[in-house]
Amino acid sequence: MQNKNKTVMKSMNILNLFRLHHKLTLNEIVQLSGIPKTSVHRMVGSLEDMGFITKDREGYYSLGLLLLEFGQLVAERLDLRKIALPIMESLRDNVDEAVNLIIKDNKEALYVEKLDTRHPVRLFTKVGRRSPLYAGACSRAILAFLPDEERDEYLNEIELKPYGQGTIIDKQKLKIILEQSRQNGYAISYSELENNTCSVAAPIFDFTGHVVGGLSVAGPDVRFNKERLPELIKKVKQATAEISKKLGWSG
Template identity: 30%
Template sequence: MPSSLERALRILVELASGPATISELGRRLGVHRTTSLRLLRTLEEERFVRRTEDGRYRIGPRMATLAHAALEGVDLRAAATGHLRALGAACGHTVHLAALEGDSVVYLDKVESRHAVRMYSRIGASAPLHATGVGKAILAHLSEEERDELLGPPPFGRCTPNTRTTRTELDEDLAAVAERGWALDDFEHEEFIQCVAAPIRDASGRVSAAVSVSAPGMVLDRAGLLALAPDLTATAGAISEEIGWSARA
């Protein structure tokens, strides 16, 4: 990569964190002030940066146009597929990608378990928000008003004896999910299937999708399932970055 192009890209990355002067950019990039000025003038001509009244530079309108076009073209399933398959290969259990649709979650993709005893699920099927790991991973990051609209009045439908059917117990669970970064389906949707799920964030930081690992209780015990949480949350973070989210924002 030519040094001038590399430096121009580094300037854009620096300005994404906030406006800066020519001297500040020069120090951060380790280049002379005249080099920074030359690059900034070129970027300004093409509207990638804009000079403010106080002499600092900030991201320009053309960057916003490009960012919008890129995000409009994001395909969550395509962005996630490689990460889902890597997680499935590493853990050997069923991996799901799901997204919020209406007042339910819909499974967008699936990696099958390597074990003979498997769970039945299919791409395109919907499931309740309150009784699934992916659903709770999403709900935990929504406002109380959004939860009210999606869940409706309790009691919520009981899928198994473990399903949380009151708003109080569900909200307590969701508070724990938000704090630790992953959700547990403790045999709440299907009596013999447990699941751990983590939220996926879009470029704005909003959570409307999640990734999960599921396994029958006879195949994987609770400790084994929870041990997968770090790899799972790392996968969710990688998918989030693929679709535009940045932890540094």
């Protein structure tokens, strides 16, 4: 911590509050951040001047459009997203289900691209959403293929919490399922992040053979019956193999 600028860190803590809250007053920011009001007032003023946050007539602060611009630049410059997008479009058109692209960001999974299905009943995930690595097929496809030491360290540190009625919260069971995913090359989840949903996912590898992301098709579980699963597994694995090949993977 001694090598980090404390003011910058506190400012980032304030910005992080808006990941969970659409709008906040100055007093709410003080209460949620635990930072003294004089410091919050100074940092919020600077963030507003730079365009990171904006203030409405009622005195509520929200994220500014500058962050949208930065987010768009990050998305445009993310090579994995560029390479995967046309393959995702083909997969979506082929199976007519939502397709998600996820990467590992520290100890979480981060949605970096999503294509919706044409079905009127769909899942409402969005780019920028985060989820734990242990919950959901796409997240778990990444976790399963991490280096053994990194995966074991994560499992030893993480506290498993339920998100949906199917979330795996038993570590021994999770380890068995992760090993099955490594052997089979894919993962399936039922109601792990949201109830009455299903997802089929497979990992994406770079030229070194390291897992760099996951790709999934997801939707209401009524459309993912046992007769259809083999087809979805096959197509998802074909899509991730194609993306991995474009990233230089030859496995």
